[in-house]
Amino acid sequence: MSTATTNGKKAAQVHRPSKVGQLATWVDDRTGIAGVAKKQVRKVFPDHWSFMLGEIALWSFVVLLLTGTFLTLWFKPSMGEVVYNGSYDQLRGVSMSEAYASALHLSFDVRGGLLMRQIHHWAAMLFIAAMFVHMMRIYFTGAFRKPRELNWVIGCLLLLLGSLEGFTGYSLPDDLLSGTGLRAAGGFILAIPVVGTYISFFLFGGEFPGDAIIPRLYTAHVLLIPAVLLALIGLHMLLLVYQKHTQYAGPGRTNDNVVGYPMMPVYAAKAGGFFFIVFGVSALMGGLMSINPVWRYGPYDPSQVTAGSQPDWYMGWPDGALRIMPGWETHAFGFTLSWNIFLPIIVLPGLMFTILLMLPFIENWITGDKRDHHLLQRPRNAPTRTATMVALMTFIGLLWAAGGNDIMAIKFNLNLNYITYFIRVMVFVGPVVAFLITRRWCISLQRADRDRLLHGYESGVIMRSPEGAYAEKHLPISTGETFALTSREHDDIPAMPSDADENGVANHKVWLTRLRVRLARFWYSGNIETPSREELEAARHHADDELAEQELAEYHDSHVQHDRHGIETGEVGKH
Amino acid sequence: MTGDHEDAVRGNQDAVVAQPQPGHGLEPAGHADGPVDPFADPGLEEHEPRPTDVDEHAARRAERQIAACFMLSAFFVVLFCISFFVFKIGNNPTTILGGYGASNVTLGLFLGLALLLIGIGAIQWARKLMSDVEVVEMRHPTASSEADRVATVEALQQGVSDSGIARRPLIRNSLVGALAMLGLPVILGLRDLGPLPGNKLSVTVWRKGMRVVNDVAGTPIKPEEVEIGQLINSQPEILFEKDANGQPKYAGTELLNAKTKASTIVVRMKPEDITPTPGRENWGVSGILCFSKICTHVGCPISLWEQQTHHLLCPCHQSTFDLGNNGKVIFGPAGRPLPQLPLMVDSEGYLAAQSDFTEPVGPSFWERGER
Incomplete structure (x- = not known):
């Protein structure tokens, strides 16, 4: 974009009209976009590898749109029965749905079709995995705090x-594996009390499998x-x-500014x-x-199944x-009420999602x-928060492992029943243990930070x-580094309320406030305060003495030793 | 922690206050020769020039590297195009040599490399040649100014009062009512998504006297053909029958729907291994029993049979049923025993059903009842 449109107050005026300038003028005359663009063109984004995780999710979504559009040109979302007559020998002459036949056609008779199918599936994996990891980064670093709670909700x-x-997508090819997944999904819906049977019949257009579910899932998958x-x-x-993006504390990086590189040209080039x-x-x-070689599974048949049938990994837990x-x-x-299905597959995911959604509000x-x-x-500076997420991750991770109990039994030659019993206990014990360990670990790391502030870093020089x-x-x-390590907020621990306020009026919701205060005290408990100015100065003074002592010692040493010391102090600045 | 530092990191105590805290943020502190305030912001690190900033040779080399990435990318696109025409797509994409599968591998490889090289080139450009001087931008408070808020609320109130909605409840209430009524067309419009369940989940195509046949060939089974420990996947004979015009009675969706409920397995155990519950003593034929193949958990077809223990394991969620003990659940998440199909031998000596299942097969559902 020409600088003429983005620079200065009179945005639309171009002194020496270039082609780009003319185009920009034409656009601005009709949209007035320069007013917005002048700020955004050089918008600053901070740089950190962990800020890239959300970008992976964003770009894999774009890849999904592109490859998905390609796939729709050949895929036929129909459960009408056809006899396959394409290139794949093993299934020629077999009756199957049009959906499955067109998935085979894409794989074997469209050049680049299999590639696009596989890119689409891999990109879907990347999309969801990147969202998961991005979400954990946001949570662990407290990026969801005010004013960003809404973006947390949107992210969830x-x-x-x-x-x-992802589920609607991998159900579409109508192969044996995806059909088994739909069969199970149908069973889940049937387990919903009172209305489950009706929902199932409306969703499948009658009995399972019927002939409606693939076209309906297709509409959901490519449109809704x-x-x-x-x-x-x-x-x-x-x-x-x-x-504006959050940033990590550091010299010159405060709560009031954002330090980084401008959108044009650095981030345009980097993100693009x-x-x-x-x-x-x-x-x-x-x-x-x-990935997902549907031709190996064969068409869906409700009387057949392959051993080791599993959903895509993100549905594993x-x-x-x-x-x-x-x-x-x-x-x-x-x-009949099937707790064995209703609780783990309808209630639990809903509950977990609600907890996830509420995390910022609970903390707040x-x-x-x-x-x-x-x-x-x-x-480490928010031990209870970090421990909460690690406990949730442990819970989900154990359930995820349970989703592969048959695979583990085979690969590790273990007893399937014992694995199952073990995980039944561990889903309750594991998160608690993980919570306690993580919390103590964080507090120890805080202690290490405090030591580093007070006593400095380990120089590698051994003194006798x-x-x-x-x-x-x-x-x-x-x-x-001192500034970065001391850029921590004070723990704002509230005082325990009394039964009555200062006017002697009974406080009715006092139990709730007390609960809140107790939780807040637990939330902050164990936190190691950053040293006070006096402590820090005293420690520094002591360190200066030691340093002088050391330098005196080195004065008597060889030049080689002296040079080495010089290199090391040179590194201090980069810490 | 000292008070003034606290303010620096706390940011806006009150979101409505538009001014950022003065005296913090950018000014580097403690750069004088005197004692350094350990809590003051030392300011941004000094920009260190990169080799490409100071050495014109290094910059040219970077330029050449970046351009080489872009040119190499174009070269891989050419290779992609050649591969598109040269390699045929075979019927076994997992074999790479001999032309089979080579199409997918080469297309993916060359497209991937072409894309990667554009990305690597662009990022290298940003890292080596574009300015790497960090820019500082001040944050604005996320909230609007108090004046804007007041003005917005006033405008809203003016709008509400101009409409007269508060003064004319008749209009408001009738509009709300009319809008609520529009929900009915939505619900009715979706009514034909599917038929009502009726008793469809409770009945299968099994009838008295219907033969139990092999699920692949459709051949009927004689008891003496079944060996002890054997498991035969079976179906009702009607799924293989043809109508008067020579067309299958069940095909396509109807066939799949019927199989979803009617699929069975025939197993033979030693009669002494079987302990039938009262009423089921004559449901087997000399140790041959027939069970539903559909798991009572979420409906997967059960297929893993342990001959010695006469246990049947569902591969989906590992529910395990003891067929010697009326299909009782001995492990896993299933809530109910596997339904058993009463067997008999028909006049020609083939295995046949005594009746339909006496309970609904497959996963539980609300209206299933207590059977």
Whole structure:
């Protein structure tokens, strides 16, 4: 874009009209876009590898749109019966649905069709995996705090819709594996009390499998869900641009500014280039790594199944919950309630999603924090939060492992029943243990930070005292690192309320406030405060003395030793 | 932690206040020779020039590298085009040599490399040649100014009051009512998504006297052909029958729907291994029993048979049923025993059903009842 349109107050005036300038003038005369663009063209984004995770999700979504559009040109979302007559020998002459036949046609008779199918599936994996990891980064660094709670909610919806989109997508080819997945999904729906049978009949257009589910899933997969995804991603990005990206604390990086590189040209090149990297990696995966070889499974037949049938990995954890659930069923008043299905596959995912969605609001309620936060926290500096997510991850991870209990039994030659019993216990014990360990671990890391602030870093220089004792010299860290390590907020622990307020009026909701205060105290408990100014100065003073002592010692040493010391102090600045 | 530092990291105490905290943020502190305030912001690190900033040779080399990436990318696109025409797509994409599968591998490889090289070139350009001086942008408060908020609320109130909606409840209520009524066409419009369940989940195509046949060939089974420990996947004979015009009675969707409920397995155990519950003593034929193949958990077809223990394991969620003990669940998440089909021998000596299943097969559902 020409600088003429983006620079200065009189945006639309171009002094020396160039081709680009003329075009920009033409556009601005009709849209007035220069007013917005002048700020955004040089918008600053901070740089950190962890900010790339969301970008992977964004770009893999674009790859999904591109490859998915290609696939729709050949895929026929129909359950009408045809006899396959394409290139794949083993299935020629077999009766199958048009959906499956067209998936085979795409794989064997359209050049690049298999590649596009595989890129699409791999990109879907990348999309969901990147969303998961991005979400954890956001949570662990506290990036969801005010004013970014809405973007957390949008992100959770994106993860949910992305998973649904994945499920509807891998159900479409109508092969034996995807049909088995749909059969199970039908069973899940039947387990919903009161209305389950009706929902199932309306969804499948009658009995399972019927002839309606593939076209209906197709509409959801290529129209409804992507449209909502696209709108939510747009909103997600819009809020990101408006609120500006968070950044890690560091010299010159405060809560009031954002330090980084401008959109034009650095991020345009970096982010634009990254799109090609993501697309390129997906293309390499699609070309070199087989995924979902539907031709091996054969057409769907409700009387057949392959051993080791499993959903895509992101659906693995509810499947695991289903596997370890005891077979509880209640029969009463002529009705049947299948707890064994309803609890793990309908209630649990809904509950987990609600917890995920509520995490920022729960934390905010506990801490009562009303401040705007633009500086990211290190996970260690919020031990209870970090431990909460690790506990959730442990829970999900164990369920996920349970989803592969048969595979583990075969690969590790273990007893399937014992694996299942073990995980039944561990889903309750594991998260608690993980919570406690993570919390203590974080607090220990805080302690290490405090030591680093007070006593400096380990220099690698071993000193021998006149008594013959050996000790490692510590050297002070740089001012930049000191600033980064001390850029922590005060723990705002609320006071316990009394039964009555200052006017003697009884406080009715006092129990709730007390609960909140107790939780807040637990939330912050164990936190190691950063040293006070006096402590830090005293420690520094002590360190200076030691340093002088050390330098005196080195004065008597050889020049080689002296040079080495010089190199090391040179490194201090980069810490 | 000191008070002024606290303010620096806390940011806007009150989101409505538009001014950023003065005196913090950018000014580097403690750069003087005196004692360094350990909590003050030392300011941005000094920009260190890259080799490409100071050495024109290094910059030219980077330029050549980047251009080489782009040119190499174009070269791989040419290779992609050649591969598109040269390699035929075979019927076994997992074999790479001999032309089979070579299409997918080469197309993916060359497309991937072409894309990657554009990305690598662009990022290298940004890293080596574009300015790497960090830019500082001040944040604005996320919230609008108090004046804007007041103005917005006033405008909204003006709008509401101009409409008169508060003064004319008749209009408001009738509009709300009319809009609520529009939900009915939506619900009715979706009514024909599917038929009502009726008793469809409770009945199968099995009838008295219908033969139990091999699920692939459709051949009927004589008891003496079944060996002890053997499992035969079976179907009702009607699924293989043809009508008067020579067309199959069940095909396509109807066939799949019928199989979803009617699929069975025939197993033979030693009669002494079988402990039938009262009423089921004559449901087997000399140790041959017939069970539904559809798991009572979520409906997967059960296929893993342990001859010695006469246990049947579902491959989906590992529910395990003891066929010697009336299909009882002995492990896993299934809530109910596997339904058993009463067997008999028909006049020609083939295995046949005594009746339909006496309970609904497959996953549980609300209206299933207590059977």
